Structures are given as C-alpha cells and as structure tokens.
Amino acid sequence: MLALVSPALLVILLLIVLPVGWLAWQSIYHDGFTLEHYRRILSEDIYWRSFALTFEISLLVTVLALVLGYPVAYAANAVSKAWSVVILALVVLPFWTSVLVRAYAWLALLQRTGVINQFLRYLDVIGEPLALVHNTFGTVVATVHILLPFMVLPLYATMQKIPNDLMQAGASLGGSPAFTFFRVFLPLSLPGVLAGSTMVFVLCLGFYITPELLGGGRTVMVSMLVSRNVELYNQFGAASAVAVVLLLSVLLIFFVVSRFISLDRVLGQK
Amino acid sequence: MTTKLGFMFGHALLGASLGAFGLTCTTADAAEQITFVSQGGAYQQAQTVAILDPSAKKLGITINQDSIPDAWPAIKTQVGSGKPIWDVVDTPTGYCLRGGEQGLIEKLDFSKIPNAAAMPEAYRNPYSVSYEFYSSVLAFSQKTFPKDAPNSWADFWDVKKFPGRRALRNHPIATLEAALMADGVAPDKLYPLDVDRAFKKLEEIKPSITVWWTSGAQSAQLLNDGEVDMEMAWNGRVSAVAKEGAKVAFTYNQGILQSTSLCILKGAPNLETAVKFLNEAVDPVHQANLPLNIDYGPGNPKAFDTGVIKPERAAQLPSEPANAAKQALMSYAWWSSPAGEAAEKRWAAFMQK
Numbered sequence: 001m002l003a004l005v006s007p008a009l010l011v012i013l014l015l016i017v018l019p020v021g022w023l024a025w026q027s028i029y030h031d032g033f034t035l036e037h038y039r040r041i042l043s044e045d046i047y048w049r050s051f052a053l054t055f056e057i058s059l060l061v062t063v064l065a066l067v068l069g070y071p072v073a074y075a076a077n078a079v080s081k082a083w084s085v086v087i088l089a090l091v092v093l094p095f096w097t098s099v100l101v102r103a104y105a106w107l108a109l110l111q112r113t114g115v116i117n118q119f120l121r122y123l124d125v126i127g128e129p130l131a132l133v134h135n136t137f138g139t140v141v142a143t144v145h146i147l148l149p150f151m152v153l154p155l156y157a158t159m160q161k162i163p164n165d166l167m168q169a170g171a172s173l174g175g176s177p178a179f180t181f182f183r184v185f186l187p188l189s190l191p192g193v194l195a196g197s198t199m200v201f202v203l204c205l206g207f208y209i210t211p212e213l214l215g216g217g218r219t220v221m222v223s224m225l226v227s228r229n230v231e232l233y234n235q236f237g238a239a240s241a242v243a244v245v246l247l248l249s250v251l252l253i254f255f256v257v258s259r260f261i262s263l264d265r266v267l268g269q270k
Numbered sequence: 271m272t273t274k275l276g277f278m279f280g281h282a283l284l285g286a287s288l289g290a291f292g293l294t295c296t297t298a299d300a301a302e303q304i305t306f307v308s309q310g311g312a313y314q315q316a317q318t319v320a321i322l323d324p325s326a327k328k329l330g331i332t333i334n335q336d337s338i339p340d341a342w343p344a345i346k347t348q349v350g351s352g353k354p355i356w357d358v359v360d361t362p363t364g365y366c367l368r369g370g371e372q373g374l375i376e377k378l379d380f381s382k383i384p385n386a387a388a389m390p391e392a393y394r395n396p397y398s399v400s401y402e403f404y405s406s407v408l409a410f411s412q413k414t415f416p417k418d419a420p421n422s423w424a425d426f427w428d429v430k431k432f433p434g435r436r437a438l439r440n441h442p443i444a445t446l447e448a449a450l451m452a453d454g455v456a457p458d459k460l461y462p463l464d465v466d467r468a469f470k471k472l473e474e475i476k477p478s479i480t481v482w483w484t485s486g487a488q489s490a491q492l493l494n495d496g497e498v499d500m501e502m503a504w505n506g507r508v509s510a511v512a513k514e515g516a517k518v519a520f521t522y523n524q525g526i527l528q529s530t531s532l533c534i535l536k537g538a539p540n541l542e543t544a545v546k547f548l549n550e551a552v553d554p555v556h557q558a559n560l561p562l563n564i565d566y567g568p569g570n571p572k573a574f575d576t577g578v579i580k581p582e583r584a585a586q587l588p589s590e591p592a593n594a595a596k597q598a599l600m601s602y603a604w605w606s607s608p609a610g611e612a613a614e615k616r617w618a619a620f621m622q623k
Contacts, residue, residue, distance in 0.1 A: 217482025
C-alpha cells in the first residue's frame with residue numbers, strides 16, 4: 001500500500017509541504033529568529049483593514065453565489081437529463097476563459113462608457129453614468145461570476161443524491177410543494193450548501209487579479225498585501241508572514257467546518 | 271585602435287584554436303558573451319534594433335537576451351545564490367542604487383566607461399548609468415478639454431475649474447512629486463521631499479480620484495475608453511493611445527523625468543565584457559537610434575548632438591533639453607534613502623484610509 005502512494009506523497013512533499021514550510025520559515029527567520037513581520041501585522045491597522053475587507057467581500061460573494069447558484073443547481077437537478085447537461089455546461093463554460101479575460105470583459109460591461117451605462121443612458125433611466133466598477137461593487141460582481149461554478153457543482157452533486165421518493169412521500173402525506181421543499185429537500189441539501197459555501201469563501205479569500213483590476217486601487221485584499229510587501233520590504237519574509245496568517249485563517253475555517261460535515265464532502269464531493 | 275586590433279587578433283586566434291582543437295575552449299568563448307536583461311515587449315525589440323545588435327557587432331561579442339517585467343526579486347535571488355547568470359540589467363534606476371547599497375550590484379569604474387563619464391553627473395551614480403528616459407506626465411482627453419486643457423498639477427488639483435474624472439498611479443513615486451508641485455513647490459526645489467505636505471495635498475484630491483491605476487496598460491485603457499478625463503501616465507503610453515486615434519494629449523510641463531539604468535550584477539559571470547558593453551550601450555549614436563524605434567528618450571543627452579534625431583522628433587521626447595527643462599528630474603537617491611523608503615511604506619496606509 002505504502003509503495004503505491006509513495007510517489008504521490010513524494011510529489012506532495014516536494015511541491016506543497018516543502019515550499020509552504022520554506023515560506024513559513026522565512027517569515028520567522030532572516031539573519032536570525034524574528035517575529036518582526038508578525039509584530040507589524042498585529043500593530044499596523046492597514047493589515048486589519050485588509051483582512052476585515054477580505055472576509056467581508058468573501059462573505060458577500062459567498063451569500064450572492066449561494067442565492068444565485070441554488071436555483072440553478074435546483075433547476076439542473078429537476079429537469080430532464082438532456083437539459084441538465086445544457087445547464088451545467090453553461091455553468092462550467094466560463095471556466096475555459098482565463099480570469100484575466102473575464103475581468104476585462106466585466107470592465108467593458110461596467111465602466112463609465114461601458115455597455116450597461118450606455119444602455120441605461122439610452123433608455124434615459126439615468127442622467128450620469130453609474131460608478132459600477134473601480135470599486136468594491138465591480139470586484140464583487142466579477143468574483144461571484146468566477147466562483148459560481150464552485151457553488152453550483154457541489155450543490156448539484158448533493159441534490160442528485162436526494163431520492164425523489166422522499167418528495168413524493170411528502171406530497172402524498174398532504175404537504176404542499178413549498179412545504180415539502182422547505183421541510184424535506186432543503187435540509188437534505190444543506191451539506192451541499194456548506195460544501196459549496198466553504199469552497200467559494202476560501203477561494204475568494206485569496207483572490208488577486210480581480211480586485212487588482214476592478215477594485216480601482218481602493219479594494220486592497222490580503223493577496224495584494226502579499227505582493228505589495230515583497231516590493232516594500234525587499235524581504236520575502238514580510239510577504240510570507242501575511243500569507244501564513246491567511247493560510248492559518250483558511251485552516252481554521254476548514255477546522256470549524258469539519259466539526260459539522262466531513263471534509264471529504266467539501267473537497268471530494270463524495 | 272590598438273585595443274581593437276588586439277581584440278581582432280584574439281578573435282582570429284580563437285577561431286584558429288576552435289578549428290584546431292574542436293570544442294575545448296569554452297572559457298575563452300564565455301569571455302566573449304554577456305547576458306543582457308530588459309523588460310521585454312516592444313521596448314526590448316526597439317533596443318535590439320537600436321542598441322543591442324549594433325553593439326554586439328561593433329564589440330564582436332554575443333549578447334544573449336532575457337526579459338522580465340520586474341527584475342528586482344530575480345536580482346536578489348540570483349546574487350543571493352552566489353552564482354548569478356545575468357550580467358547587465360536594464361531596470362528602474364532606484365533598484366540599481368538600492369542594489370548597490372545592499373551589495374547586489376557592482377560598483378562601476380568610470381575610467382573604463384568613457385561614454386558614461388562624459389554624461390552629466392545627475393545621469394549616473396556609482397552603480398549605474400542612465401539608459402533611457404520616460405516621464406510621468408499630465409495626460410487629458412481632448413474631447414473633454416478641446417481648449418484650455420489642464421496644464422499643471424495645480425490645474426489637476428483644481429476640481430472646480432477643471433471638472434472631470436481623474437486617475438493617479440497607485441504608487442508614491444512621482445505622485446508625491448506631483449502633489450508638491452500642485453502645492454506650489456518649484457520642479458527643481460522638490461528634494462528632499464516634504465512628505466507630510468505631499469500627503470496632505472493628496473488627501474485633498476483623494477475623493478476626486480476615480481481610479482488608482484497599477485499598470486501602464488491600465489492607465490492607457492482608462493484614457494482610451496474615456497473612463498477618466500485626466501490622469502498621470504507615462505508619456506509613451508499616452509502617445510501610443512493617441513497614435514491609435516484616441517483624442518488624447520499630454521503636457522511635459524511639470525512632468526517627472528524618470529529613467530531606467532544599466533547596472534551589472536555583483537559577481538556577474540562576464541564582468542569585463544559587461545563593462546565594455548555598458549560603455550557601448552550609452553554611446554551617443556546608438557542612444558540616438560533608440561527614440562527612432564520607440565517613444566522613449568535617450569539616456570545619454572549627447573545623443574541629441576549627433577544629428578541622428580531630427581528636431582521635430584526630438585521635440586516629442588521627454589529628455590530633449592527644452593522638454594527636460596520644464597520637468598522635475600527624479601532623485602532616485604532620495605527615494606532609496608531611509609526617508610524615501612518610509613514614504614513608500616506610508617503610501618499603503620494612505621490608500622486604505
């Protein structure tokens with residue numbers, strides 16, 4: 001058994017454990033042991049602001065992705081096989097476009113002279129163009145778009161396993177469609193909700209390109225602090241300390257989530 | 271003349287030995303080449319035509335090229351490893367200075383670099399030589415301002431007289447200089463920067479800034495799409511947008527004249543050839559050929575005396591003497607001083623407030 005997994009373990013060791021360990025080591029060691037980088041994170045309030053903003057945006061994105069993704073997954077589950085393939089294909093399709101291209105596409109849609117503002121002005125709904133991008137709003141919209149598949153797919157996988165008989169049983173006992181949905185279907189789909197939400201939330205914590213391009217310079221998320229710190233302090237340690245704190249937050253989230261559902265469900269979608 | 275003859279003799283000998291002994295003279299061969307690194311794209315292509323190929327031919331050396339958008343982390347890693355593979359790097363002057371202070375960059379012996387020794391002192395420092403100039407200028411939309419366009423940083427700050435959306439670079443370098451000029455400091459009296467005063471002035475304009483841009487491409491897109499009516503941008507980016515047909519223009523008045531410089535990595539594998547190349551690369555004629563291929567000014571001002579650059583072309587360039595006189599020459603020495611580094615750190619707090 002060990003012989004079978006050892007190549008995979010070696011790859012993980014070389015490509016994940018060693019670099020992450022090296023990263024963590026640099027954050028506490030530079031010509032001697034130092035907690036300087038962590039002291040800075042704790043004492044300068046720009047770090048607090050960025051972490052707070054990052055969690056705020058991630059939460060907002062997760063809620064929006066759930067609100068938008070749940071009906072999509074529900075529809076894909078309810079319709080015939082052929083239609084569900086079409087729906088899922090539409091969900092997954094943007095995966096094949098790079099994040100960068102999609103950020104620019106949103107720019108073309110949302111900016112002052114963009115499609116949406118021009119259309120609204122043509123209809124005379126607005127006098128002045130709306131500020132839809134170069135702020136947190138634009139960042140959230142594009143991020144939700146990018147992360148939506150990570151919500152829809154686990155939801156769909158969970159819903160697929162809910163036996164249809166249960167809904168019929170609920171109906172035969174006199175439950176209205178709404179009643180059986182809220183009392184039977186929704187509770188059974190909650191593991192999917194938790195799995196999808198965890199994926200989206202955790203991925204969003206590390207977003208870089210989207211806030212960089214669409215945030216207008218004001219939406220400074222944690223990943224941007226990482227890159228900025230390399231420039232500013234000329235030491236990888238200053239950046240890796242930020243990355244380590246982010247990594248620890250992610251591990252903490254996974255730990256809390258694992259108290260409620262098995263992690264296999266989140267990661268492997270069993 | 272003797273050196274050239276000697277060199278040609280060496281070259282002939284090398285050829286003969288190659289013929290006679292096959293592939294045994296790798297050390298002699300290695301001495302005749304260098305690895306040169308710049309930032310890639312159209313900019314590096316223009317250098318290849320104007321400077322690199324002619325220099326290689328004249329010196330009889332091979333110039334291997336590499337490119338990287340931001341050389342600084344790589345310089346640190348390569349020199350840190352003790353075995354750098356690059357020789358000469360073209361990078362913003364501040365990095366050459368900072369690298370020199372941190373022992374990552376070779377100190378230059380200007381007696382071996384006569385072309386650089388002849389340049390004004392402000393155009394070189396112990397570790398590097400100016401290679402090309404660009405400028406952070408005030409650019410504006412001619413659609414919004416068909417006449418009476420903003421012409422100074424004071425105008426940029428005047429949101430009543432010049433209404434419109436604005437963008438600045440999300441970086442303190444050149445932005446603090448602009449703020450001080452807007453507050454009435456003369457372009458030649460900027461350094462050492464009054465950092466408190468600059469940030470105070472920036473707080474004033476902050477609510478009117480729509481976008482704080484991070485890349486040159488982004489600044490070009492903002493101007494091209496009419497997303498902003500005026501912004502600080504690099505002159506080459508603005509003229510590229512104008513060439514594409516957008517109604518945009520810029521002024522060199524109160525521009526901040528910046529440069530990239532050539533420097534040599536500490537422990538470079540081909541140090542001697544690298545020094546020879548450095549001298550050749552800032553030769554006035556090669557330098558004069560650069561602006562014929564791209565919108566950047568020569569690092570060596572003597573290029574304007576060669577007759578290679580026509581007067582109408584010279585007038586468009588940031589380092590042309592009359593244009594340079596209207597601008598502030600950036601002090602990289604100040605920016606790599608402790609006060610400059612502190613100002614850079616303060617920027618992040620300013621942006622997130």
